[in-house]
Amino acid sequence: MTYRSSWMTGELDIFRETFRRYLSTNLSPRAGRWRADKMIDRNAWLALGEMGALCPDVPEEYGGLGGTFAHVAAVIEDLEYELPEMALPVAVHNAIVAQYVMHFGSHEQKQRWLPGLVTGQLIGAIAMTEPAGGSDLRALRTRASRKGNAYVLNGSKTFITNGQVADLIIVAAKTDPDQDTKGISLLMLESKGSGGFRRGRNLDKIGMHASDTSELFFDNAFVPAENLLGSEEGRGFYQMMEILPKERLAIAVSAVASIERMIQLTTDYAKDRKAFGKPILEFQNTAFVLAERKSEALIARVFLDWCVERAIKGELDQVSASIAKYWTTDKQCETADECLQLHGGYGYMNEFEIGRRYLDARIQRIYGGTNEIMKLLIARSL
Numbered sequence: 001m002t003y004r005s006s007w008m009t010g011e012l013d014i015f016r017e018t019f020r021r022y023l024s025t026n027l028s029p030r031a032g033r034w035r036a037d038k039m040i041d042r043n044a045w046l047a048l049g050e051m052g053a054l055c056p057d058v059p060e061e062y063g064g065l066g067g068t069f070a071h072v073a074a075v076i077e078d079l080e081y082e083l084p085e086m087a088l089p090v091a092v093h094n095a096i097v098a099q100y101v102m103h104f105g106s107h108e109q110k111q112r113w114l115p116g117l118v119t120g121q122l123i124g125a126i127a128m129t130e131p132a133g134g135s136d137l138r139a140l141r142t143r144a145s146r147k148g149n150a151y152v153l154n155g156s157k158t159f160i161t162n163g164q165v166a167d168l169i170i171v172a173a174k175t176d177p178d179q180d181t182k183g184i185s186l187l188m189l190e191s192k193g194s195g196g197f198r199r200g201r202n203l204d205k206i207g208m209h210a211s212d213t214s215e216l217f218f219d220n221a222f223v224p225a226e227n228l229l230g231s232e233e234g235r236g237f238y239q240m241m242e243i244l245p246k247e248r249l250a251i252a253v254s255a256v257a258s259i260e261r262m263i264q265l266t267t268d269y270a271k272d273r274k275a276f277g278k279p280i281l282e283f284q285n286t287a288f289v290l291a292e293r294k295s296e297a298l299i300a301r302v303f304l305d306w307c308v309e310r311a312i313k314g315e316l317d318q319v320s321a322s323i324a325k326y327w328t329t330d331k332q333c334e335t336a337d338e339c340l341q342l343h344g345g346y347g348y349m350n351e352f353e354i355g356r357r358y359l360d361a362r363i364q365r366i367y368g369g370t371n372e373i374m375k376l377l378i379a380r381s382l
């Protein structure tokens, strides 16, 4: 049985074949170094830019390939299969930061930032979460006060992916503290030349070791008024609600790719590893666990593809994206646990990919809106 995603095209087949080969021969050998450094080197970003893998849906007039969300999904999948260390950092860059600029930026803003995001000269980050809370975005405290031709930012953010390296950071801040959601705006902070902006620690996580995660501090940080995303203050909450479904779908794309990879890894291992004189795949328990996981993976894949098609058409809704994010990431964690178990003691070793995937999977249920928040959003549609 072979299944092909409905959104795949011949052109994407060619791109993906070259891209995967490049990843496995040129970049994957560097992943161990990145995990030790807790950081991906900048040259890797530039290399992805050259491959056309950064922001592939940016229109040609802004330096992109003029692709669709299919290209964005394909890049995340290929990274998740071949180089999972870069899947999250690039998903933040491609499926979040570039999307905000493309959807809400003025023509001047697009001209200023999109070409750099496409080449990798600019690395993007988004800073919503604060030390006091991430789920309740309305309660954010970072304040942006207008002073003449600039905003002065005060406050702090935490858990920010790409925070150590980002050149362009979307900061969610209150421009009007007397308003609720209508008081939130998104400011594009350019790290070079923004006095008062400081990166904090590269946080020590239990997994996702190559992806840097930071605290960010704003102490009278200066952001020119023209860096307000869109032309009006107070649109930030609405803008986040518009893009969050794509962010959640991107998480689901990586979840399903990781599930597929873990099943493949474990099937290969179970054919090879012997116990009591036969391959462990011949034990009914092993075969049934993998049969169950394979069934779920295909069910997840079909629903995911339906969501990707809707995203390509611009029709992805909040509830479908929440279902995709919650269900696939729950399944990813269950699959990681079962597949690790089938590897026995080797599964617990950092040098085995399955062990790393087990640790990396856990955050997927938390960021992008926790799975509890996903269920709240789904429940509202009942």
Ligand SMILES: Cc1cc2nc3c(=O)[nH]c(=O)nc-3n(C[C@H](O)[C@H](O)[C@H](O)COP(=O)(O)OP(=O)(O)OC[C@H]3O[C@@H](n4cnc5c(N)ncnc54)[C@H](O)[C@@H]3O)c2cc1C
Binding pocket: 092, 125, 126, 127, 128, 129, 132, 133, 134, 135, 136, 158, 159, 160, 161, 162, 205, 208, 213, 363, 366, 367, 368, 369, 370, 371, 372, 373, 376
């Ligand atoms: C590796 C990593 C990368 C990240 N990258 C980014 C990034 O790039 N940018 C960014 O802005 N943030 C990022 N985050 C932050 C992430 O999005 C938040 O951690 C997440 O949204 C949860 O917020 P919180 O940690 O404050 O938990 P809290 O909001 O304090 O939630 C704690 C618990 O309470 C539950 N809960 C909260 N409210 C409700 C409710 N109403 N009903 C039921 N349960 C509820 C939650 O589900 C959770 O289980 C990242 C986090 C990590 C760990």
